Amino acid sequence: xxxxxxxxxxxxxxxxxxxxxxxxxxxxxxxxxxxxxxxxxxxxxxxxxxxxxxxxxxxxxxxxxxxxxxxxxxxxxxxxxxxxxxxxxxxxxxxxxxxxxxxxxxxxxxxxxxxxxxxxxxxxxxxxxxxxxxxxxxxxxxxxxxxxxxxxxxxxxxxxxxxxxxxxxxxxxxxxxxxxxxxxxxxxxxxxxxxxxxxxxxxxxxxxxxxxxxxxxxxxxxxxxxxxxxxxxxxxxxxxxxxxxxxxxxxxxxxxxxxxxxxxxxxxxxxxxxxxxxxxxxxxxxxxxxxxxxxxxxxxxxxxxxxxxxxxxxxxxxxxxxxxxxxxxxxxxxxxxxxxxxxxxxxxxxxxxxxxxxxxxxxxxxxxxxxxxxxxxxxxxxxxxxxxxxxxxxxxxxxxxxxxxxxxxxxxxxxxxxxxxxxxxxxxxxxxxxxxxxxxxxxxxxxxxxxxxxxxxxxxxxxxxxxxxxxxxxxxxxx
Ligand code: ADP
Numbered sequence: 001x002x003x004x005x006x007x008x009x010x011x012x013x014x015x016x017x018x019x020x021x022x023x024x025x026x027x028x029x030x031x032x033x034x035x036x037x038x039x040x041x042x043x044x045x046x047x048x049x050x051x052x053x054x055x056x057x058x059x060x061x062x063x064x065x066x067x068x069x070x071x072x073x074x075x076x077x078x079x080x081x082x083x084x085x086x087x088x089x090x091x092x093x094x095x096x097x098x099x100x101x102x103x104x105x106x107x108x109x110x111x112x113x114x115x116x117x118x119x120x121x122x123x124x125x126x127x128x129x130x131x132x133x134x135x136x137x138x139x140x141x142x143x144x145x146x147x148x149x150x151x152x153x154x155x156x157x158x159x160x161x162x163x164x165x166x167x168x169x170x171x172x173x174x175x176x177x178x179x180x181x182x183x184x185x186x187x188x189x190x191x192x193x194x195x196x197x198x199x200x201x202x203x204x205x206x207x208x209x210x211x212x213x214x215x216x217x218x219x220x221x222x223x224x225x226x227x228x229x230x231x232x233x234x235x236x237x238x239x240x241x242x243x244x245x246x247x248x249x250x251x252x253x254x255x256x257x258x259x260x261x262x263x264x265x266x267x268x269x270x271x272x273x274x275x276x277x278x279x280x281x282x283x284x285x286x287x288x289x290x291x292x293x294x295x296x297x298x299x300x301x302x303x304x305x306x307x308x309x310x311x312x313x314x315x316x317x318x319x320x321x322x323x324x325x326x327x328x329x330x331x332x333x334x335x336x337x338x339x340x341x342x343x344x345x346x347x348x349x350x351x352x353x354x355x356x357x358x359x360x361x362x363x364x365x366x367x368x369x370x371x372x373x374x375x376x377x378x379x380x381x382x383x384x385x386x387x388x389x390x391x392x393x394x395x396x397x398x399x400x401x402x403x404x405x406x407x408x409x410x411x412x413x414x415x416x417x418x419x420x421x422x423x424x425x426x427x428x429x430x431x432x433x434x435x436x437x438x439x440x441x442x443x444x445x446x447x448x449x450x451x452x453x454x455x456x457x458x459x460x461x462x463x464x465x466x467x468x469x470x471x472x473x474x475x476x477x478x479x
Contacts, residue, residue, distance in 0.1 A: 019165040042127040203232040243297035337375035358387040366391030394448040
């Protein structure tokens with residue numbers, strides 16, 4: 001759940017609780033005030049009725065003389081006088097034929113009682129006042145008032161509170177979501193920038209920020225941008241160092257090569273010839289490494305020029321095939337599998353370099369007697385070169401890393417390969433190949449089974465599709 005949603009939910013829940021509490025308090029105060037007003041009226045009326053009543057004792061009997069109860073009807077009051085047994089004695093006229101006590105459950109109480117009762121569908125507040133003389137219970141006076149107005153006021157209040165409360169919660173949830181979204185946007189920007197940097201491998205990007213640089217977000221963005229700047233400077237100087245060193249190493253290497261050639265031509269002793277061969281092999285290996293390093297440094301700093309011309313991919317495949325056969329010699333067989341006609345825009349030499357690199361890896365990591373199959377297919381607007389071998393394969397845990405710089409699956413295995421027909425590399429070939437593929441708007445993929453072989457696929461966007469011979473499954477788009 002996002003922070004924004006969490007903030008909105010927490011705030012809305014809190015506001016709902018506050019409004020509900022407020023509503024209950026207001027409702028309680030209103031009900032209490034209205035009911036206590038009614039209670040006052042009931043008490044006052046009971047006092048008045050009893051004040052103007054008279055009790056006349058005749059022998060054992062006590063006769064109560066009551067005032068005219070209709071006088072009190074104007075206030076919307078209902079009055080009943082009951083005997084000590086609870087039998088109706090007199091009632092105000094507005095009670096009509098109703099001849100039961102208004103509140104029978106309070107009849108046995110010794111003091112005045114106030115209760116809410118429902119009588120024939122009417123909600124009433126009833127005061128039951130015992131009538132006594134000289135400590136003797138003569139009967140009960142019950143005075144009642146309708147609670148209809150109080151109930152109505154309470155329902156209206158509940159309705160208003162619910163409506164206003166719901167509206168406030170919705171409005172404030174919208175507002176908090178908007179405000180939180182705005183406040184947290186720089187975080188999204190930082191995330192987006194970090195993802196872009198990873199995706200495009202470009203440290204020159206910065207997080208755009210237009211807010212105050214002194215608040216929390218402003219300081220976060222400033223700190224993040226400062227870190228990026230420092231990292232960029234560090235990487236740039238590392239690249240420059242790499243480029244300078246590899247550039248500087250080329251001259252002495254050329255000099256060594258020249259001198260080895262010179263010594264060879266001077267007919268050295270047979271013992272020295274072996275040493276010269278060893279020097280030559282190591283110099284060649286070093287020259288290749290220096291060349292790869294220089295190329296990678298140039299590629300990463302954007303200084304590697306790429307030609308943009310129409311490349312006949314099928315012709316390129318044949319070209320690579322011919323050269324692969326020479327490279328493979330008798331060690332492994334090289335064959336062509338599927339071959340479509342296709343054209344792409346790009347640098348023919350660099351593309352050839354990628355394919356030859358894949359082929360020479362195939363030869364390097366395939367035991368004698370194995371096979372390398374080259375292929376070219378058109379798949380949904382993409383050209384797919386494949387270089388498949390029946391070699392040692394790559395362990396699954398190493399597969400995601402083989403395109404990283406200086407990554408070698410198993411150093412002993414790579415060196416062992418170096419003792420054969422081709423020297424073991426430094427783990428730069430595939431990272432250069434991947435860069436070239438991406439610079440052409442394509443990508444390089446690998447799938448492999450340990451002990452069974454590997455398939456490297458180079459995907460390139462097609463320039464114009466000529467008749468396609470074999471449809472292939474839809475490929476995922478390159479990043
Ligand atoms: P290197 O020059 O060391 O071969 P690469 O970048 O070309 O460097 O390859 C990186 C690693 O990937 C190699 O060390 C090797 O272990 C592995 N690898 C590359 N191609 C193959 C292949 N066809 N079969 C098995 N392993 C391979």
